[in-house]
Amino acid sequence: MSEQQKSSNVVWHEGEVNRADREAKNGHKGVVLWFTGLSGSGKSTLSHAVENKLFQMGVHTTVLDGDNVRHGLCGDLGFSDVARRENIRRVGEVSKLFVDAGIVVLTAFISPFREDRQVVRKLHQAGDFIEIYCAASLETCESRDVKGLYKRARQGEIKNFTGISSPYEVPEKAEITVDTGSLSLDESVQQVMHYLYANGIVIK
């Protein structure tokens, strides 16, 4: 590109598409809905149900969960405390890239450590990070044990299993606490949607 072009590039860069442009086009803010809770607490189910609702309303969405992250971006990580921290850090950074792209990104990871969730919160601008605690109790999650993971953890076949051999630190200031141990899925979705309406994140 010639000298002249380089000058025009500079002008051009002032016109780079930015987050505000994307949000104006999409008709809604980019935010992250960060679902946290024990294995079996309903994070993945609830996040996908909320996404479906949002998508039907015309909101631009995506879900990050173990299915599309643990084998890809974080395929090099195990389940030690250090590896889990790095997993959450990367998911946090990727969620920011989606928010900057004007998208509502829903993440479904146990994310057991308060400090790690705080690190992700601080990556984001105020109001962009919405922590949603799926508050089913260990007893409830273990009694469901849909994937048989709790049984294996109790037998020592799985190490560092949250709730059994590794701690889960309950959120102290989650924007939304959903009692997924007793609410139906529809009720849980409604609770999340109510927050999003009440805070002007999406419009009915």
Add this chain to the structure above:
Amino acid sequence: MSEQQKSSNVVWHEGEVNRADREAKNGHKGVVLWFTGLSGSGKSTLSHAVENKLFQMGVHTTVLDGDNVRHGLCGDLGFSDVARRENIRRVGEVSKLFVDAGIVVLTAFISPFREDRQVVRKLHQAGDFIEIYCAASLETCESRDVKGLYKRARQGEIKNFTGISSPYEVPEKAEITVDTGSLSLDESVQQVMHYLYANGIVIK
């Protein structure tokens, strides 16, 4: 969530929003436009100019480049060969997450190693990965030296600098080769757009 809800969850999961849904809503495919080339070859400028054009047309886009990745997702990585490989691998995985979200993602990284670009290509479905070689020569890039990096690399202040102390492996089968050493920015954008029209990735 009750047993009944769990059953309905199973049904529900069949209705998860998928890539085809997102693409139908957006009115275009998700693809990655992978810009590669030497430092100063115009990757970042061209990718942002193409994004601007696409965005004005109503296409849902985002750009991944050093500005939003190197300090965030890949902030733990340096510039050794191993670290560069990991950088490109992560960017490749994130580009896939955006493609799955139905977005046209433009990436602007030197990505000097053929094998690494091949790894990213293989992550994607056929047709989703469009390699765009910004083919300005080393002589041209070094003579521009907008950021003074080549000078510093020649003086040994920057190690592993592509083109000087670390190789750049020219793409053998790039979908698009843009002669950014002599074309204007407008001409370069037009060449990329022509490919996207001709291959039905976006519609005029």
